[in-house]
Amino acid sequence: MREPVTPPPPRPPAADDPQPRPPTADGPPVGGAELLALLTRLLRRPRRDDRRLPVLWLVRAATGGDPGLLLRRFVGRGAGRQVPHAVLDLAARPDLADVPALLRELRRQLSLEAFGAARLRFRHYPLADWLMQQTLEVGVDGAGSGRANLVRRLRDRRGQRPVEEPQVSGESGVGTALQVLLWLLRRAVPSVVFRIAVSGRVPAVGSQYRWFMRQQYLAPRQSVTFLGFAERLTAGWRDGEQPAQVDKLLLHAFLEDLRQAYRRRVWRPGDWRRTAYPVLLLDGVTVGGVGHTLVRLLNDVRNETGRNDPLLVVALAAEPPPETPGTRPLREADKACDEWAEAVSETRRLRRPAAWLVVLRPDADDATPPRGAVPPALVAPDPPWWSRRFLPAAVVLVLLAGVGVWADSRWTTDCHPALAGQVRVRLIAEECVGYSDHAAQVFNSEPGQERLRAVQRRIFAQNRAAEEVWRRSDHRRPYLTLVYLGTLTGNRTRPDEESYVSEREELEGLATAQYALLKESAAADGAALLHVVVANGGRQMRHAGPAVAMLEELAHDDPTVLGVVGLVESRASTASALRELNRVGLPVLAPTLSADRMSQNSSLYLQVSAPNADQARMIEVYARQVLRVTEAHVYYTTGERSSLTEDLYVGTLVDGLRQRFGTRLTRLDEWSVGRRLTSECGYQGVLVFAGRWSEFDGFLRALKECGGNPPRHLVGDDSVNRYMANPGLRVNAPGNLPVTYVSKAALATCAVLRAAQAAGDDARGSFLNWVGSADLLDPPRCRDGAGVPVGERVSLAYDAAMMMVRAVESLAARLRHADPGWRWDPHAVNPVGVHAEVLRQNAATGYPGVAGVIRYAPDSGEPVAKRLALLRVARVPDVAAEPVEVFHCGAADGGPDPGCRPV
Incomplete structure (x- = not known):
């Protein structure tokens, strides 16, 4: 039962309580009505x-009807939900001669499933009663002690096992193994579980045994263990115990079972269906008899334990008990009960022998009800609507439906949290946004993107390898985490079309950097190890905000996170992500971003590719x-659901071309899918496509109408490179x-890399070896003569990652200088410090990147004189033909800027 308790409410009674009524031919008299209303x-x-x-102790009148019969009819009448009750007529039941027998019968009657509700279940009392009926004797064969017999019986009581064990025939090793297994399952395992339960040391097991050792009767702590205490309760052994203490233990266990049955727990609505307390009607009680003994024990147990219980006892006797200070007339039943409720806290504290007694007697003028009186039926109140049996199932169904809807809006089968690795994802506008460093979550399950998924799995496998190498190095090698943030979902593709070539190539560049570091000698304590987290910002980086918010928490929890690589497209959403990453304090190394002034969004931004101003200059000079032409037409596109203001790449490129060509730019127009370009047929100037690669195929289809009179000079921006790197698109290109x-x-083509390797260029030679390895990229690049092209974004992402790695290695070398036994502490460096080290290393001679030397001005994140080139293909659908470099600007290696010149 729970505290606090509330006393019986004062009169007048509630509107739904039966009201006292004057005596009638078919009802109880006034005194009886008061009693029934009180009950x-x-x-x-x-x-x-x-x-x-x-x-309640009711004193019978010397003459008149039988109140016991009235009360039995009162509690026993009515259909449906009755009050749980037990009626014990002690005068008619000579077998109920002691308290154990009386409690045994009381438990039997209350356990019946006959009251229109779930039966009351008992766990503690039956065990105590069972122990009292056990006799411990040594077996006739002399084997085993009394304690061993008790243990065996207790274990058998928990769960009966077959009398005969099944036999496994055969002399083979398999038969023997099965016999051992059966023995373990049927003997050893139950025995171990039983020992754990009776020990009381495991919270979730053996609560009933633990209760006996924590209650106060018979001094259980003197027995040390439950088995010792149980032995003291058995026949013969308990002769040395006080009988009153044994009876109190039995009654306390009985009341504890009622308390637990009447507990109300929020998570179990069924507990709230018990709307009426159980009542025990003891008839034929005599002073000094077993009924009186039970009443006195109940009073003592409640006083001594300080706990309440849900049992109402009504005793009918010919005289009041000697311990009572006085009796009250039936007419004052309500008042007497209210006065008792006010005083019980004090009287129980003083342990008064009549603390719980309310003794009522009929007045001389208050006749007891006649035998023919018909009392009103006592029916248990209906349970609350939310405790009905249907509710748990309904709640579970609603919760499951709600969880299903919520999970379906947040995750899908291919976008879900994982217990392994560092994974956090959300489903936003049908795109899986978030990050992962484990194969449990691989981004993009669309058909045709197998190579994108394969390189992610390769990175995740190398993550595990890097962790293992770092552990074996005793944490001496520097260890850093870079996040690749890109656009890995959102494009509409055919089942046979690879639509994420650029993203796949950038991931291949990071995988190559990881691979190169893993190939370092195990004794090279100065060589760093790279861990890569792959993050998706959604189509056109529209969900970069939520992705960066997740990465902020990752960087807070993981001090090895030192920077972000990627971002793919220069858009307003990308600029917003840069500002957020700057706020978080994470440097960004963008392999391919080239919109002008992107560095204004972050003081920690570093761009690997030349800005659009350099690209516009190269096209104009070319x-x-x-080409020796004086006029240019420029068409631009911004992609689906975008604009020139939002598309920073296209916007700054168009501005650069307008400034470079000036008045020679005779047409500047936006092109959209479906618009015809017949006006450009036979155009002799330079026709510049300054848009997104996703519209380049439609642009070519529009020019196909020119037939044999196409424009003479078609030049595409660097976004077209993504189209040209996709063989599936090119092979079906129109015209x-x-x-x-x-x-x-252009310096990272297979031919240039081979020439550089032959000339002793270590940086490009090593890169060529890595991308050609059989156990890295699929397929390997630049092998068997021409081989599969390496892809220009592979080298750009590789350069970005290796710049960060070399900066970390430099910082680690300084930290190690004063302590040869130094171990890498991820907290020893921070992202801002690594960014500063990158700038320091590359301020003068620059970083010798595979795609050209990378130098930065002190006040800008844009590279200075970065290598750019113009490549030419004679026919777009001719995938097998290598593009030819026809023009370039910027420096290939260290030294001054050579300017722009043809090849």
Whole structure:
């Protein structure tokens, strides 16, 4: 039962309580009506808290009807939900001669499933009663002690096992193994579980045994263990115990079972369906008899334990008990009960022998009810609506449906949290946004993107390898984490179309950097190890905000996170992500971003590719010096659901071309899918496509209408490179137009890399070896003569990662200088310090990148004189033909800027 308790409410009674009524031919007289109204009020369980219940001792009148019969009819009538009750007529039951027998019968009657509600279940009392009926004797064969017999019986009581063990025939090792297994399952395991339960040391097991050792009767602590205490309760052994203490233990265990049955727990609505207290009607009670003994024990147990219980006892006797200070007339039953409720706290504290007694007697003028009187039926109140049996199932269904809807809006089967690795994802606008460093979450399950998924799995496998190498190095090698943040979902693709070539290539560049570091000697304590987290910002980086918010928490929890690589497209959403990453304090190394003034969004931004101003300059110089044309037409696109203001790449490129060509730019127009370009047929100037690669295929289809009179000089920006790197798109390209397009990594083609390796260029030679390894990229690059092209973004991402790695290695070398036994502490460096070290290393001679030397001005994150080139293909659908470099600007290696010149 719970504290606090509430006393019986004062009169007048509630509107739904039976009202006292004057005696009638078919009802009880006034005194009987008061008694029945009091019983109704006491047995009705309050909706909140619980009330203390007295012991009502009714004194029979010398003459008149039988109140016991009236009360039996009162509690036993009615259909449906009855009050749980037990009626014990002690005068008619000579077998109920002691308290154990009386409690045994009381438990039997209350356990019946006959009251329109779930039966009351008992766990503690049956065990105590069972122990009292056990006799411990040594077996006739002399084997085993009394304690061993008790243990065996207790274990068998928990769960009976078959009399005969099943036999496994055969002399083979398999038969023997099965016999051992059966023995373990049927003997050893139950024995171990039983020992754990009776020990009372495991909270979730053996609570009933633990209760016996914590209650106060028979001094259980003297027995040390439950088995010792149980032995003291068995026949013969308990002869040395005080009988009153044994009876109190039995009664206390009985009341404890009622307390637990009447507990109210929020998570179990069924507990709230018990709306009426159980009542025990003891008839034929005599002073000094077993009924009187039970009443006295109940009074003592309640006083001594200080705990309440839900049992209402009504005793009918010919005379009042000697311990009572006085009796009250039936007419004052309510008043007497209210006065008792006010005084019980004090009287129980003083342990008065009549603390719980309320003794009532009929007045001389208050006749007892006649035998023919018909009392009103006592029916248990209906349970609250939310405790009905249907509710748990309904709640579970609603919760499951709600969780299903919430999970479906937040996760899907291919976008979900994982217990392994560092994974956090959300489903936003049907795109899986978040980050992962483990194969449990691989981004993009669309058909045709197998190579994108394969390189992610390769990175995740190398993450585990890097962790293992770092552990074996005793944490001596520097260890850093870089996050690749890109656009890994959102494009509409055919089942056979690889639509994320650029992202796949950048991930391949990071995988190559990881691979190169893993190939370092195990004794090279100065060589760093790279851990890569792959993050998706959604189509056109529209969900970069939520992705960065997740990365902020990752960086806070993982001090090895030192920077972000990627971002893919220069858009307003990308600029916003840069500002957020700057606020978080994470440097960003962008392999391919080239919009002008992107560095204004972050003081920790470093761009690997040349800005659009350099690209516009190269196109203008090429048109003027090589093509010898004086006029240009420029068409731009911004992609689906975008604009020139939001698309920073296209916007700054168009501005650069407008400034460089000036008045020679005779047409500047936005092109959209479906618009015809017949006006450009036979155009002799330079026709510049300054848009996104996703619209370049439609642009070519529009020019196909020119037939044999196409524009003479078609030049595409560096976004076209993404189209040209996709063989699936090129092979179905319309027309046979020659195209010249901008390349940011012309120095990383297979032919140039082989020539550099032959000339002793260590940086490009090593890179060629890594990308050609059989156990890294699929397929390997630049092998068997021509081989599969390496992809220019592979080298750009590789350069970005290795710049960060070399900066960390430099900082680690300084920290190690004063302590040869130094171990890498991720807290020893921070992202801002690594960014500063990158600038320091690359301020003068620059970083010798595979795609060209990388130098930064002191006040800008844009590279200075970064290598750019123009590549030309004679026919776009001719995938097998290598593009030819026709023009370039910027420095390939250290030294002054050589300017722009044809090849």
